[in-house]
Amino acid sequence: MAESALLQVHGLGHSFGAVKVLSNVNLEVPHGGLVGLIGPNGSGKTTLFNLISGYIHPRVGEVRFEGRSMAGVPVEGRSRGGLVRTFQTPRVFESMTVLENIMAGCAKAGGAGMLAEMFALPGARRARREMQEAAGEVCARFKLWALRNEPTRTLPAGQRRVLEIARAVVGRPRLLMLDEPSSGLNDADVRALEHWIGQLRDDGIAVLLVSHDMDLMGVVDTVHLLYNGELLVSGDMSTLQADPRVRDVYLGA
Ligand SMILES: Nc1ncnc2c1ncn2[C@@H]1O[C@H](COP(=O)(O)OP(=O)(O)OP(=O)(O)O)[C@@H](O)[C@H]1O
Ligand SMILES: [Mg+2]
Known part of the structure; x- marks a missing residue:
């Protein structure tokens, strides 16, 4: 039997009150694979992210990660296990520096509160040094080193997105x-983002990408079109672009 995919979503459905938002969603992300999700505004993309990452719980269906059911596993547990997401509106600690934000990613279970706690414990100095080293290395790799001591609120939109990825x-x-x-980014920033997503692939990190930017979607292997809460078409980008249903409900819109 083939090894199971890293992420498996089976028959997932969700409603907010009487409003059905997702129904019978099935998708997989292979180990180290790049998968895209497109769909009109309000089609349920963020809700699907919230279900997979554990911010909300499915009414029906199942999320499995590394072969294990995520039912009952809270957001922090999923994140510690390697299932991490970013938000449509960047969530960074505005008054912290760029490097401190990346360090906060080391203590991914609890953010700033967890950091403070760790520093109060014996052995904290060494833990802090190790975090600093790991954060410094990632900071340099994502070309943020020159900005490491800048308060995050001064960063332009493109670098803010890169910081979020570095922190993850x-x-x-x-x-x-x-x-x-890619929302709110100029063309050059989107090209940079494409580069960084390619780096994630090289690092063996699988990616599930939501974007309205069709050029950026060129980086993924498989794309799913979500429409009214259902996966309407799946395939590679050229298959999707040639599909009349995709043109009707999405590209032509
Ligand atoms: N917490 C909530 N309570 C009630 N309805 C919600 C909630 N969150 C989302 N919805 C509704 O669910 C539907 C799907 O929203 P969702 O944010 O998942 O779409 P999306 O595909 O991410 O859209 P966008 O492209 O605008 O980001 C929308 O009709 C939205 O209004
Ligand atoms: Mg959304």
Whole structure:
């Protein structure tokens, strides 16, 4: 039997009150694979991310990660296990520096509160030094080193997105879910983002990418079109672009 995919979503459905938002969603992300999710506004992409990452719990269906059911596993447990997501609106600690934000990614279970706690414990100095080293290495790799001591609120949009990815990467995810990382970015920033997503692939990190930017979607192997809460078409990018249903409900819109 073939090895199971890193992420498996089976028959997932969700409603908010009486409003059905997702129904019978099935998708997989292979180990180290790049998978895309497109769909019109309100089609349920972020809700699917929230279900996979554990912010909300499915009414029906199942999320499995590394062969294990995620039912009952909280957000922090999933994140510690390597299932990490970013948000449509960047969530960074504005008053912290770039390097401190990346260090916060080392303590991914609890963010700033966890950091403070760790520093109060015996052996904290060594833990802090190790975190600093790991964060410094990732900071340099993502070309943020020159900005490491800048307060995060001064960063332009493109570098803010890169910082979010760097902060996730320092925690060694197996799967990184990116919710519209290209929104609000100019063409050069989107090209840079494409480069960094390629680097994730080289690092063996699987990616589930939501984006409205069709050029950026060129980086993924498989794309799923979500429409009214259902996966309507799946395939590689050229298959999707040639499919009349995709043109009707999405590209032509
Ligand atoms: N917490 C909530 N309570 C009630 N309805 C919600 C909630 N979150 C999302 N919805 C609704 O669920 C539907 C899907 O929303 P969702 O944010 O998942 O779409 P999306 O595909 O991410 O859209 P966008 O492209 O605009 O980001 C929408 O109709 C939205 O209004
Ligand atoms: Mg969304």
